[in-house]
Amino acid sequence: MTQRLSGRAALVTGGGAGIGRATALAFAREGARVCVADIDAAAAAATADEITAGGGEAFGLAADVRHGDQVSRMVAEAVARFGRLDIAFNNAGIEIETGPLVRSDDEIYQHLMDVNVKGVWLCMKHELAHMLDRPGGGAIINTASVAGLVGAPGRALYAASKHAVLGMTKSAAVENGRKGIRINAVCPGVIRTEMMARAVERRPDHEPLMAAMHPIGRVGEAEEIANAVVFLASDDAAFVLGHALTVDGGMTVI
Numbered sequence: 001m002t003q004r005l006s007g008r009a010a011l012v013t014g015g016g017a018g019i020g021r022a023t024a025l026a027f028a029r030e031g032a033r034v035c036v037a038d039i040d041a042a043a044a045a046a047t048a049d050e051i052t053a054g055g056g057e058a059f060g061l062a063a064d065v066r067h068g069d070q071v072s073r074m075v076a077e078a079v080a081r082f083g084r085l086d087i088a089f090n091n092a093g094i095e096i097e098t099g100p101l102v103r104s105d106d107e108i109y110q111h112l113m114d115v116n117v118k119g120v121w122l123c124m125k126h127e128l129a130h131m132l133d134r135p136g137g138g139a140i141i142n143t144a145s146v147a148g149l150v151g152a153p154g155r156a157l158y159a160a161s162k163h164a165v166l167g168m169t170k171s172a173a174v175e176n177g178r179k180g181i182r183i184n185a186v187c188p189g190v191i192r193t194e195m196m197a198r199a200v201e202r203r204p205d206h207e208p209l210m211a212a213m214h215p216i217g218r219v220g221e222a223e224e225i226a227n228a229v230v231f232l233a234s235d236d237a238a239f240v241l242g243h244a245l246t247v248d249g250g251m252t253v254i
């Protein structure tokens, strides 16, 4: 079977767990070499080890996307190891349940915005600087959420951060479309990852509700988001630009 990302060099942030891990593995299965970055160095290394154990090429890297110097080093390291960077999946993100907006505070606001918004901004800025500096273009995919498309009661600041991801995605896509760089986003519904497990731990009674919110009758799996990201990264999506690809079991159609 043809590998859709053969010969490409890819970077995944938040690659130590959940959607990032599943996507790093999927990139490798499709023939890409993968730099797995995560704030958790051991988790990043574990994903990279899983790829190399399966015959792929990867390395793990500690990087906190909130800090420009670390993001700059991350991109430089990927380019140094692979000689290029063709694909970037800016996926690292956090969710903090704030409750009603009236009770949210400065500290939570700052933390969410630093990881989810500043992190994606810094990643795109440094990745684009490299991609624009050499022929061949590239593909960037940012992880937003269904909370980037519709409101999320009790999670207003998370929703604000994911709406911001889509605003940056669309703006940067238009700025760079003619330069051969396609920038898109993926908007997952509720996906079975450690993030979801933490939410269930806080409110065990919500687990059946999470499934019921999706007309398909269940929550999603990380691999189902990975498949969408592989599509957006590949030439199959050559005419897809500035798009927010919803992968949510129908959650946002009702």
Ligand code: NAD
Pocket (backbone or CB within 6 Å): 013, 014, 015, 016, 017, 018, 019, 020, 037, 038, 039, 040, 043, 063, 064, 065, 066, 091, 092, 093, 094, 095, 115, 119, 143, 144, 145, 146, 187, 188, 189, 190, 191, 192, 193, 194, 195, 196
């Ligand atoms: P997860 O918590 O399972 O994994 C997130 C990974 O990101 C972890 O390995 C963590 O160490 C890493 N990370 C956290 N902060 C970081 C930082 N500052 N710098 C670098 N790495 C950092 O989460 P997940 O469910 O896989 O979520 C991944 C992305 O998908 C997030 O952006 C999240 O908002 C989004 N998302 C998740 C769901 C869901 O239901 N799971 C739904 C919609 C969107």
